[in-house]
Amino acid sequence: xxxxxxxxxxxxxxxxxxxxxxxxxxxxxxxxxxxxxxxxxxxxxxxxxxxxxxxxxxxxxxxxxxxxxxxxxxxxxxxxxxxxxxxxxxxxxxxxxxxxxxxxxxxxxxxxxxxxxxxxxxxxxxxxxxxxxxxxxxxxxxxxxxxxxxxxxxxxxxxxxxxxxxxxxxxxxxxxxxxxxxxxxxxxxxxxxxxxxxxxxxxxxxxxxxxxxxxxxxxxxxxxxxxxxxxxxxxxxxxxxxxxxxxxxxxxxxxxxxxxxxxxxxxxxxxxxxxxxxxxxxxxxxx
Numbered sequence: 028x029x030x031x032x033x034x035x036x037x038x039x040x041x042x043x044x045x046x047x048x049x050x051x052x053x054x055x056x057x058x059x060x061x062x063x064x065x066x067x068x069x070x071x072x073x074x075x076x077x078x079x080x081x082x083x084x085x086x087x088x089x090x091x092x093x094x095x096x097x098x099x100x101x102x103x104x105x106x107x108x109x110x111x112x113x114x115x116x117x118x119x120x121x122x123x124x125x126x127x128x129x130x131x132x133x134x135x136x137x138x139x140x141x142x143x144x145x146x147x148x149x150x151x152x153x154x155x156x157x158x159x160x161x162x163x164x165x166x167x168x169x170x171x172x173x174x175x176x177x178x179x180x181x182x183x184x185x186x187x188x189x190x191x192x193x194x195x196x197x198x199x200x201x202x203x204x205x206x207x208x209x210x211x212x213x214x215x216x217x218x219x220x221x222x223x224x225x226x227x228x229x230x231x232x233x234x235x236x237x238x239x240x241x242x243x244x245x246x247x248x249x250x251x252x253x254x255x256x257x258x259x260x261x262x263x264x265x266x267x268x269x270x271x272x273x274x275x276x277x278x279x280x281x282x283x284x285x286x287x288x289x290x291x292x293x294x295x296x297x298x299x300x301x302x303x304x305x306x307x308x309x310x311x312x313x314x
Contacts, residue, residue, distance in 0.1 A: 059083075059085060059089065059093060060093050060096065060097060062083045062085065063079055063083060063085075063090065063093045063094060063097060064097070064102060064103075064114070064118060065083075065156075065157075066078075066079045066082040066083050067113070067114050068180075068181065068182045069178055069180060069181060071113065071178075072113065072114075073106050073107070073111050073112070073113055074111065074112055074113075075110045075111050075112070076090045076091050076094055076110060079094065079112075094112055097112075097115075098112065098115075100117060101115045101116055101117040102114070102115050102117045102118055103115045104116070122180070130259070131257040131259070131260070131262070131264070131300075132152060132163055132164045134257075134300050135152055135164070135264075135266075135295070135300070135301075136164070136166075138291050138294060138295050138300075139152060139164070139166050139266065139291070140166045141291070142166070142266075142268070142287060142288065142291045143166040143167055143168040143169075144168045144169050145168075145287055146168060146268055146270075146283075146284050146287055146288075147168040148168060148268050148269065148270040148274075148275060148284065149165070149166075149167055149268065149269050149270055150165070150166040150167075150266065150267070150268050151163075151164070151165050151166075151181075151190070151266070151267045151268075151269070152164045152165075152264055152265075152266055152267075153183065153190050153194070153264065153265045153266075153267060154262065154263070154264055154265075155185070155194050155206075155263065156182070157209075158184065158185050158186070158206070158209050158210060158213060159182040159183060159184055159185060159191075160182070160183045160184075160185060160188065160190045160191055160194055160265060160267075161180060161181070161182055161183075162178070162179055162180060162181040162183070163179065163264075164179065165178070165179060183244065183267075184244070185206070185210060186210055186213060186214055186221055187243050187244050188240055188243055188244050188250065188252075188267070189228075189238060189239055189240035189243065189250035189251055189252035189267060189269070190250070190252045190265045190267040192224060192225060192227075192228030192229075192238045192240060192252065193228060193232060193237070193238055193252035193253055193254045193265045193267075194252075194254060194263065194265050195207075195210075195225050195228070195229075196225070196228050196229040196232045196238065196254065197232070197254035197256075197263055197265075197304035198263070199263075199304075210225075224243075228240075232253065232254065235281075235285065235289065236253055236285075236288075236289040236292070237251050237252060237253040237285040237288050237289055238251070238252060238253075239251045239252075239277065239280045239281065239285065240252075241272070241277055242272060246272070247271060247272055248269055248270065248271065248272060249269065249270065249271075249272045249275040249276070249277070249280060250267055250268060250269035250270075250275070250280075251267070251268050251269075251275075251280045251284055251285045251288060252265050252266065252267040252268070252288075253265065253266055253288050253289060253292055254304050255292055255295070255301040255302070255303065255304070256301060256302040256303065256304050257300075257301060258299070258300075258301070258302050263304060266288060266291075266292070268284055268288055
């Protein structure tokens with residue numbers, strides 16, 4: 028089994044949390060508490076106050092007060108000792124409420140399970156959360172012999188994934204500047220390389236309907252991704268297919284798995300389940 032654990036790269040600095048406070052309706056304390064919950068990248072991850080402080084950029088005394096409050100409200104639970112926490116049952120209740128209110132994942136389920144079976148790979152439906160994509164649903168091919176250890180709620184950085192390339196390519200013009208500025212600040216001196224990768228991803232989606240990433244998140248994993256819009260809510264999602272690099276080679280991604288992904292989205296469009304994101308500059312489109 029290939030492990031693919033991760034860290035949340037969307038954490039803000041303390042200054043960043045206070046910046047929106049110029050809006051009198053913005054509650055900084057609430058934003059900080061939510062940033063503590065976002066520091067956990069999976070339901071099984073165990074973090075102490077020091078690690079939470081590092082991921083969020085918040086002072087450790089602030090983190091200590093927030094984790095105490097979240098513990099009392101059942102959004103966190105103690106593991107092993109008082110310095111270690113996991114996400115608590117109140118987070119699960121919120122997550123279940125979100126899934127019950129979101130019908131798109133259920134609509135997509137038969138199409139994406141069929142895609143997972145056809146490609147014998149790991150298929151994920153993701154949505155953007157800050158500078159990350161978050162896995163909403165996962166499908167694995169029946170009889171698939173090699174799996175990747177990820178779960179619902181997994182955070183995948185926009186800057187280091189095929190899913191991220193596809194997500195950024197399809198952002199509308201209102202969202203794009205803020206996300207680009209965030210990515211530029213996040214990667215620092217590596218921005219020229221990432222900027223070129225984002226441009227490549229956009230070109231590939233314009234030309235073929237999907238983009239690929241070779242070893243972007245992990246050197247052992249390759250992936251292909253495509254964006255789509257759920258027309259009922261006008262929400263941008265990305266479908267991502269990933270697997271071991273020695274199986275999902277560049278040739279396989281471009282000539283087999285990618286076209287199967289595009290064909291699946293085309294079938295979904297025929298039923299009215301999805302639309303293609305109308306991002307600027309698309310030369311006529313591939314559909």
